[in-house]
Amino acid sequence: MEELFICRCEEVTRQELEQAIADGAISMNELKRWTRAGMGLCQGKTCAKQVMALLAQKTAQSPAAVKPATTRNPVRPMQISYMTKEAE
Amino acid sequence: MEKQWDAIIIGGGIIGLACAYYLTDAGQSVLLLEKGDLGQGASTSCDDMIFLQSKKPGILLTIALESLEMYRRLEQDLPASIEFESRGGMVLIESESQMGHMQDFVRQQKALNLDVELLTKEQARKMAPLVSKHVLGSTYSPMDSQVNPLQVMRGFVKAAASKGLEIRRHCGVKALDNPAPYHWKVTADDGKVYESRFVINACGAWAAQVGELTGLELPIKPKRGQILVTESVPAFGQTNFWSADYIVMKLNPDFAKERSALMNDLGIGLSMSQAQSGNYFLGGTREFAGFDKTVDRTALHLILKEAVRFFPALEKVNIIRTFSGFRPAAADGKPFIGPVASQPGMYIAAGHEGDGIALAPITGYAISRMITGQPLPYDFSELSPARLGI
Numbered sequence: 001m002e003e004l005f006i007c008r009c010e011e012v013t014r015q016e017l018e019q020a021i022a023d024g025a026i027s028m029n030e031l032k033r034w035t036r037a038g039m040g041l042c043q044g045k046t047c048a049k050q051v052m053a054l055l056a057q058k059t060a061q062s063p064a065a066v067k068p069a070t071t072r073n074p075v076r077p078m079q080i081s082y083m084t085k086e087a088e
Numbered sequence: 089m090e091k092q093w094d095a096i097i098i099g100g101g102i103i104g105l106a107c108a109y110y111l112t113d114a115g116q117s118v119l120l121l122e123k124g125d126l127g128q129g130a131s132t133s134c135d136d137m138i139f140l141q142s143k144k145p146g147i148l149l150t151i152a153l154e155s156l157e158m159y160r161r162l163e164q165d166l167p168a169s170i171e172f173e174s175r176g177g178m179v180l181i182e183s184e185s186q187m188g189h190m191q192d193f194v195r196q197q198k199a200l201n202l203d204v205e206l207l208t209k210e211q212a213r214k215m216a217p218l219v220s221k222h223v224l225g226s227t228y229s230p231m232d233s234q235v236n237p238l239q240v241m242r243g244f245v246k247a248a249a250s251k252g253l254e255i256r257r258h259c260g261v262k263a264l265d266n267p268a269p270y271h272w273k274v275t276a277d278d279g280k281v282y283e284s285r286f287v288i289n290a291c292g293a294w295a296a297q298v299g300e301l302t303g304l305e306l307p308i309k310p311k312r313g314q315i316l317v318t319e320s321v322p323a324f325g326q327t328n329f330w331s332a333d334y335i336v337m338k339l340n341p342d343f344a345k346e347r348s349a350l351m352n353d354l355g356i357g358l359s360m361s362q363a364q365s366g367n368y369f370l371g372g373t374r375e376f377a378g379f380d381k382t383v384d385r386t387a388l389h390l391i392l393k394e395a396v397r398f399f400p401a402l403e404k405v406n407i408i409r410t411f412s413g414f415r416p417a418a419a420d421g422k423p424f425i426g427p428v429a430s431q432p433g434m435y436i437a438a439g440h441e442g443d444g445i446a447l448a449p450i451t452g453y454a455i456s457r458m459i460t461g462q463p464l465p466y467d468f469s470e471l472s473p474a475r476l477g478i
Contacts, residue, residue: 010365023168023246026257029125033132033238036365041319041408073383077319077406084392084403 006054007047009040017051021058028069031055038069041077093119093284095459096274098261098298102131102237102444103437104290105244106452112251114460119282120253121274123260127241129292130444133413135315135369137328137361138233138446141177142335145200147470148422148443151450153201154465158449159235166243167250170235171364176327177232178207178216179335180398181225186332189340194227204229216325218401232328234361237445264301269432286459288435293379293414295424295438302431304478307419308439311355312377314387317409320366324399328361331394354387358394367408370395374415374442383410415441419476425451426472427458435459436473 004014012035020034028051031037037051038044044051048068056063095111097104100122111118126132138156143149163172181187190206197204205228212226213219245255256276263275264287274282291298293310334357337343344352355374362368373387388410396402418424418439428434437455440447457464469475 020242023242024249024255025242027125029128029132033127034242039365039409041406043408072409072411074407074410077408079404079406080318080392080396081403083389083407084396 006050007035007037007040007044009042009046010036012037014054017054018058021055026059028052028055028067032069043071044069090281090283093117093282095119095286095288096121096272096282096284097288097290098274099290099292099294099438100126100255100257101129101290101292102127102241102448103292103440103451104288105241105248106448107288107290107437107455108248108253108452109244110452110456111459112248112253114456116456116460118248118253119284120255121259121261121276121282122255122257123277125257126245126255127237129294130313130413130415131237131241133315133411134237134313134445135359135361135371136234136236136363136445137177137359138235139177139330139359140202140231141179141197141204141227141229142330142338144339145196147466149197149200149202150466152443152446155447155450156231156233158453159233162240162243162449165247166240167246168239168243170239170243172233172235173364174231174233176228176230177330178212178226178228178325178327179330179332180212180219180223181227181332182223184224185343185346186336187224189336189343190227190332193335193339202229203231215327216329218324218399220398220400223398228327234328235445236363240445240448261298261301264298266302266431266433272433286433286435288437288455290437292438292440292444293416295416295436299436302434304428306424306436306438306473306478307476308416308424309376310379310414311374311417311441312380312412313371313415313442314373314383314391314410314412315369315371316388316391316407317411318368318370319406319408321368321405322366323362324360324368324401329359329398331358331398333357350386351390354390356387356390356394358391358398360395360399368405379414381412381414383412416444417441422471423447423451424471424473424478425454426468426474428473428478436478
């Protein structure tokens, strides 16, 4: 079970997520900050639903009640050269 | 009768959690109230540096050095790896006038036992081979350090919870009553009343609003700090980096004339630190923008242009995230750590601006010692609210 990777970008396992919930993480933001799940290149696009389902299950909430983690720009990784050019 | 707590901490950022950790460690019963998620104001939207070289010689440098030693111990004591590391720091110098100011500053810091030196252009390039050729030299301190604030908070929560800390999240405070000295009634947003002997205002940029509940006028304002995060990349050098121009300007306001008005309004100074995950934090701004948490394209572009000027190879690196946090800026640039003389039992632990991560352990420890009536390792009167008549 511990070898089951949930966040592929940051290689976070199901066991690590469960440990963070046991340590007291109760929201998607806290879970992300404590484990890095959703902090990688895809910013949680791949794993967010799995993480939400796990959090809902472990905290006995309905999945619909779990609020997603905060999203921020950029939507996709963006090379710095494009961002500095845009300024001119 | 409702339980009476020893202390109620208002604010669940790194400062409030540090207070909770050291108070529960001293055997106090503690309730912590946080109006949102833990650390949502600033402590989770910041970089990871314990940057000693920016500290003016004086009480702030003294307690920052102490806090650094405390982090070393916390790496052992906390039930989470806090990713503490002394990677060192370089302040990159671009002009002769910056060089002169930095020489003076380094001399003063050395006198206070900060291990710091000036590097020649060649020495600097040896430590940071990718730095731009126009850089004239740098400072270097092996003591500049970093820590993962998210893991520090996790460690504080877990350790303090095992000693009885209770946390209410999404629980703001709407009234604070003080029927007798050392008797506080804290009314939460949901109408519930909690009682304690001590109250600690650890609300960061919101400290003034909570202060108002008891008629205090705390001169603390939110300063927005915008930061970009890169993808995980190999290191650009052995240390973390800062540009000298912002530090020189802080020391000598006249120097602002050498920068553009826009750079000064946004308070832009390059900082570049690499987390253990390999991502670089590129910062940052220090601007008065109220509680507006948006990031602003102009500021992000200016930060990136600074970063690319110093490290041209950054051009090909991807940005994966941008964010901002509210640095709680005190009117005189120093945090408030201490009691409110006219309101027995009320303590302030707020106003750390950009030093909240660096100073969290010493702040929590000092507040715990004050509340339990134990002697302090340093004279904190310079940081007492009383310095401004509060």
